[in-house]
Amino acid sequence: MANILSVEGLTHHWGDIRLFDSLYFGLEEGEKAALIARNGTGKTTLLNILAGKLVADEGYFTIRKGIRTGYLTQLPVYSAGQSVMEAVFSGENEMISLVRSYESALESHDQALIAKMIEKMDAANAWDYENRVKQVLSQLKISRLDQPVEQLSGGQQKRVALAAVLVEEPDLLILDEPTNHLDIEMVDWLEEYLGRNKATLLMVTHDRYFLDRVCNSIFEMDNESLYKYNGNYSYFLEKREERINQRNQEIERARNLLRKEQDWMNRMPQARATKAKYRIDAFYELKDVAEQKTEEEGFSLDIKTTRLGSKVLNLEGVSKSFDGNMLVDDFSYKFVKGERIGILGKNGSGKSTLLNILTGALNPDKGVVDAGETLVFGYYRQEGIQLDESKKVIEVITE
Ligand SMILES: Nc1ncnc2c1ncn2[C@@H]1O[C@H](COP(=O)(O)OP(=O)(O)O)[C@@H](O)[C@H]1O
Ligand SMILES: [Mg+2]
The missing domain is CATH 3.40.50.300 (P-loop containing nucleotide triphosphate hydrolases)
Structure with missing residues (x-):
């Protein structure tokens, strides 16, 4: 299947620290992928780049033409005075503005205006959509649309942001820790919602059960790289262990060999340097590998x-x-x-x-x-x- 998103060589630093180096990956249409890594690895940074909020130091990505992206940030920020209504219906498409106008007509209790909006909703065949919006709002327990968002708790703000993304019904959903502020009923509902949704999904989550129920692939960010696993969380753990064992063995081998080659380098008279150039190059390559850190196996927070x-x-x-x-x-x-x-x-x-x-x-x-x-x-x-x-x-x- 063709990719909806293709990432080509993305590299990013903050200051002197390189978060990731030359990432290549893609998302197929309809794929539901989880992005996991220890905190501070760069998940949010990568999502910010893919959502167009941040420009990567190197590399680029393409999203297929005509695809609409919706992004739930880890920590949504709202401007002062913005109402819940404005936040939820911040999307730009016609249906959203129509339902926004209809909802504010309802809030105004102006009968003439309501009647006019009902006519418009009829004409645009917008009732199905309005129904889906209502469902999202009621499941996420967002009831007071006139309230200023800044008065809500952090968790409520995150739910408003999630509602805004879902209401847009984008083709590509990018979600940064969507379940952190949801209670169990909401998580159950979101699982089911994302499960039957046709959208392609890339999300960061720390909830392995949510991950297993929603996702069919896992991207792990580690050593400035991205590793893909086509399976559930247990499969990931198993394959991750294999990957790390293999890498540790490689590093161990390089270290042993390096000791021998180091002797040779130390013994080598200057005059022979040109003859053995390939061996010197190989020595430095070996040194790079040997100096990498071996990894511990466990994947959990300290x-x-x-x-x-x-x-x-x-x-x-x-x-x-x-x-x-x-x-x-x-x-x-x-x-x-x-x-x-x-x-x-x-x-x-x-x-x-x-x-x-x-x-x-x-x-x-x-x-x-x-x-x-x-x-x-x-x-x-x-x-x-x-x-x-x-x-x-x-x-x-x-x-
Ligand atoms: N705007 C920024 N300026 C400087 N450093 C940042 C900025 N954003 C993130 N970082 C640093 O980059 C690293 C990765 O952050 P982040 O992408 O939020 O990781 P994650 O989402 O995996 O927890 C962290 O060490 C963080 O301090
Ligand atoms: Mg993050």
């Missing part, structure tokens, strides 16, 4: 472990309600060392409240929270971290 006493955290009969709304009801739990727990629940069911109780930021109405003496919390709040811009990165992270 987790620092602090030494802990045996007691971590005990909850006894903890309850908490807000305005008569019981969020946590007589909850007891003993957390043990090394446990990894996910908390599931709909938006508004009290997940953040529970975390605030665990970390001592909030007192329960009833019950006891008993934390081990050596316990240190790392707490990344839903709204992110409020950064003091005058501080250096190192100051912030060591606080």
Whole structure:
């Protein structure tokens, strides 16, 4: 099948650091690809380039003529005063402007205007489209269209941005971490939506189950290169291990050989230099390979472990309600060392409240929270971290 996107030799640096070097790859029409890599590798940078927000240092890419691209950025930014309505219907096509006008007519409660817009919607056969838009908005729980976007939480803003991209119904969807701020129901819905959508997809995700349900190929960014895997996440892990073993062996071989050749280089009298030029060239090539770093195999984020006493955290009969709304009801739990727990629940069911109780930021109405003496919390709040811009990165992270 013909490619919808073709990338030819893209290279990009930030300052002295090269993020990727001469990437070549393509996306076939209808392909659903995940882009994965450790944080800070350059995924967002690559997507910014492909979406035309950033110009690469070298190389180019082509998107087939007539293909419309929709891009969900990792951190959407809105201008002051922009309403949810304007943000969601920011696309430029005719259907979108028609539905935007229809929706604002509804908001205005002006009966004459509404009647006129209904006529226009009839004429343009826009009701199916309006239906799909409604579905996207209701699934992503975006109800108040008149609200200024800047008043929304980071997660809500990201959902508005996702809605805006989906409403455009582009042919090529580029999504940077689309599920980070979605609850489980929304993720389920998005899985299904993307699954039956005909659009070609390139997305960054850290959610392996979402990845497996939606994608049929995986691109991994590593060592400034891109590796493609035609399979699911388990297949990727298996093949990645093979790739790394192979590469490590190559480096190991080069290092052994280099020791011999280094001896020869050291012994070589200046006069013989021209005769053995091929061998000298080969020596430098070998040196390049041998000086590469061997890689560790695991693919997961690094987790620092602090030494802990045996007691971590005990909850006894903890309850908490807000305005008569019981969020946590007589909850007891003993957390043990090394446990990894996910908390599931709909938006508004009290997940953040529970975390605030665990970390001592909030007192329960009833019950006891008993934390081990050596316990240190790392707490990344839903709204992110409020950064003091005058501080250096190192100051912030060591606080
Ligand atoms: N505008 C920028 N200016 C300078 N450095 C940047 C900029 N954007 C990203 N970087 C750096 O490039 C690296 C890759 O960033 P990014 O593309 O966001 O990675 P990822 O999305 O894989 O986490 C990081 O080290 C980041 O600090
Ligand atoms: Mg990123």
